[in-house]
Amino acid sequence: MTAAPTDDLVARLRAAGCVFAEDEAAALLTSFVEPVALEGAVARRVAGEPLELVLGWADFAGVRVLLEAGVFVPRQRTAYVVDLAARVVSPGSVVVDLCCGSGALGLALASRIPGLVLHAADVSPVAVACARRNLAPVGGQVHLGDLDAALPDGLRGRVEAIVANVPYVPSESVALMPRESREHEPLFTVDGGADGLDILRRVAGLAPRWLAPGGSLFIETSEAQADAAVAAFADAGLGARVHHDEERGATVVAGRLRG
Incomplete structure (x- = not known):
């Protein structure tokens, strides 16, 4: 041209x-x-x-x-979750991608560390169909259900890492988001409830029944929400640490199941 x-x-x-x-x-x-x-x-x-x-x-x-219409568009800052999770898994590790959307986190992690046993789940049929297209080449299995509801029972106590890009925008702040997101991404993929942490608390609460001893949970949040997120992890019995990448403007809370 x-x-x-x-x-x-x-x-x-x-x-x-x-x-x-x-x-x-x-x-x-x-x-x-x-x-x-x-x-x-x-x-x-x-x-x-x-x-x-x-x-x-x-x-x-x-x-x-x-990607396709009706599926959350992965943000570049969320790659920090992949960077952190990659430190604690190895070929053969069981990894779960919750609220998987397109399956971006699981795909990136499995591509970086071949041989992972990857499972993903989302409540949206459109997202699940999209994730299956993305994760089939790396052997990932994608389940339709609310958070962990559809995960195979055989994974309980065996998961080395759970990664989750949960919605964490407070409900009253959704209207302030860029028009692209407000008009083209489903509300449930961004709206995290009154303080933005409704889904984060649910994921933290369910994580211990899936994690292996010493297994880890990684969830992106905002810097302002980090202390409350750490408290939610602690309430669930997870030791938690906040990681922040200044260059990407990314904040991730990492929790570990003591074992």
Whole structure:
């Protein structure tokens, strides 16, 4: 494609408020070769649809994650969960990805450490179908159910790591989120209740019955919520530590089942 159309595309994206217009233009031009398809994709992006949903994939923690409408788009900061969990698992470890959405966390972890026994679960049929597409190549099994309800009983007491990207935005703050998220991601994937920690508390509470002695739970939260999250982990019998990555603006609470 000539420089002029590319410049025009960048200008259209920038005018629509796309901060990384040049990068987005390059991704669109690579993914949509036919002019009609490209124009349709650009129109969707200019109208406010997340780039990842327009493309049908997201680059996350070194892997390409397939996406579709109605599925939460993984944030780059959440790769910190993968970094931390990778330190405590090895080939053959049982790993569970709860609130898995597209399966991004499990896929990235299994791609980094081949040979994991990976299970994932989500309450959304759309997310489960998407996660199955992503996790099939790494042998992951995806279950439809509320949190751990559909996990096989045989996993109890055997899980080395649970990773969970739970919704943690306080209900009254959802209206302040970017329009992309408010209009194109299901509310239940971002709304964490009055203080944002409703699902985190539930996951912390169920984790001990699945974790092996010394097993770990990793959940992303905000820096402001970290102390309350640590208290929730402690109430569940988990020793907890807060990890913060300043560069990515990421905060993860890691809990360990004493054994």
